Amino acid sequence: MICGKPLNKRHMIRHTRKCAEENAQVLGNKDEVFYLIAEGSLLPMYWILVSIPSRMTLEDLDAFLRDIWLECCRHPSFFTIDRIRYSGDPATADPGIIRTESMNKQLKTVLKPGMKFRYDFDPVAPTKLRFRIMDLLEKIPVAPGITLLARNDPPELRCGRCGGEAFCVRAGNEKINPERLLCVQCKAKESPADNDFLPLVNSPRIGMCKYNGGNTR
Ligand SMILES: [Zn+2]
Ligand SMILES: [Zn+2]
């Protein structure tokens, strides 16, 4: 998103940090920012590299993820960090969890460099994300607030029937599989009344619930 250079995930993690620091803008207030990667736990080919001021909250990060990647119909979500659940909703019993707290927590109070943590969106048609905090930086990269620094190119997807270029995906509550992907021609053979299809979106929520990428930037 800064210099336009295409790189794979591993190289992009290194490059983007350098690129963002070189292009950092001097802003009035001096902030620390977390530099982090988020990716689909089951579909890690979908990933984003993001900078976020450490004074912002888990609520802010949740809103950003919904906006760029996830939101279809206001599903509940929660973060799991060090066996503590940060949720907008009352606790559900989970043996792996020590306690549940609100998402209204500043990132600097719950995260530190090197840390890994998880995020769950929608218990019915779940999309699971995992995160790694690459670093805490003192220079502000590029723009204030949460900044998208890099993301994956849309992966090439093939029709599960004929192998042609996929055009849409049948909606479901589980991770997409090849049988749910259809090209334009194979989709045309389906019943016209069958409108249970979703567009291909560049998101780990592809094919889930009603997510049509309406918010995908
Ligand atoms: Zn660059
Ligand atoms: Zn939904």
Ligand SMILES: [Zn+2]
């Ligand atoms: Zn086909």
